[in-house]
Amino acid sequence: MNWPDLSMGGYGFYVWGSYLVSLIAIVWEVVSLKQRKKALQQQSSNSVPASVLRGSVNETSS
Amino acid sequence: MLRWIVWRDLMLAWRRRSDMLSTVFFFVIVVSLFPLGIGPETQLLRTIAPGVVWVAALLASMLSLGRLFANDYQDGTLEQLLLTPQPLFLVVLGKTLAHWIVAEVPLVLIAPLVGVQFDLTKETLWILFVSLLLGTPVLSLIGSVGAALTLGLRGGGVLISILVLPLYIPALIFGAGAVEASIMGSTPSAHLSLLGAFAIVSLLFSPWATAAALRISLE
């Protein structure tokens, strides 16, 4: 195991730059998905629960 | 049936001649903008001519694609056409053929004239004409898929462009490549034959895709 040259032979900007961009992309994707999930769960808890809806369907139809 | 559809579309387009002419004018104006923007140096113009003319043809045909199905969709004729016992493939083929005659053939005819602005030789202008003649059916056919998919959607024109331009790229590459080969003095026949192959393949497959897309959009 050899400790890598952190400046990447002078190409540090490019190597670390591309990994930074990848990290940002991955983090952005996961975070935005979590936010979307949270918003949806809040929305569904605000709306009428399914059992109540099922109850009303039973009464009104047939 | 095919003849009837083509004839009907041609007649309708003739009644709205301004649409046809506006496509041609758009093409001419766009092509003329480039020498104005880039400068009159003839060598440079000769180099960019194939790409510019072809891209302008692409853009002009994309503008006209919205009209392919929209009018019939709005007055309900398209639904009736879907219900006929004739195969939808033929209906689509007819409409695309009419669209090609109305929207693309004027471009093809006027392209040599516009090419003169770029100081192209007679052989090159001829190759430009032939490449557009072979390439514009591809544009109509593939464009019809995009038009069918985006039927009735808001933001239609830009959306069609986003969908269809990537699919146009092989035609663009070989069409412009043929003209460029002619400018450089080598033979354009390889490019033109590939372009012809694209035309045939899209003739066989894209009406089928368009028919499927129409059914999806209209249910």
Place this chain on the structure above:
Amino acid sequence: MYRFCFHPGPLRQPSGYLWSEIIADCQLPIADLNGRAADANELAMGSQKLAIKMNLYKYASPANFYPLAGKMIPWFAIPAALLFATGLFVGFFIAPSDFQQGDAYRIIFIHVPAAWMGMFLYILMAIYAGIGWAFNARLSSMMASSLAVTGAMFTALSLITGAFWGKPTWGTWWVWDARMTSTLILMFLYIGFISLQAAIDDPRRADRAGAVLALVGVINVPIIYFSVQWWNTLHQGATIRILQKPTIKGSMLAALLIMLAACWLYSVAVVLIRLRCIILEREQNASRFAEVGV
């Protein structure tokens, strides 16, 4: 008077085991459909036995797949994180410096997996969209929609990291060679798919329209790749071949493969998370029909 029965499209074998429940639930007048109803019931019985044996088709329903996906996600996310760490460790600490490119080549460990995932996810997206269209399977189409965003992300990442790699090695951020051009077009195809689905309000129409577009695109991708390749060779311009993969060996290859596995597991996890979001968004209003199994 029937109780209203919601059923998503033509009845096929996969949902056969629900058909008997639907008949009972819907109280269809069996007498009218006498001959056919008997067949339908036998069909339901047979397929119910089969479905009980197989117990798989029940996961074709979004409502049933939702919890399964939830359980699957950690099994992909955690190994993905571990493999990312391992791959980067091997790539930076164990793999030696390249003879020609020095240390700049280490971008390969994110660039190549991203490019492969971009292409692979497009094909997968087209397959799922096609299945969703052909078999009227909503979950399949939802999967395609979910794949699109991750695929677009990886393709964009491969373009960006490719540019970062090109600058020190070729001297320029962008070159119109065959591979870069066709990756750019793949990006456009993804954007077209996502835009089309975003522009259509009706989710079923969006699914099917997306399927047509994805399939036309997938046929076009090899054409684009070859035409761009021929274009460049015909021009004989300054095209530089990106290094061919099998020529690298040893720890470099190991790191590359580990990173590829990491990206693949990550994609599965993220696609499943997004799929759950999509299921929630679309099926929320259908909660009253949850018992019918849609």
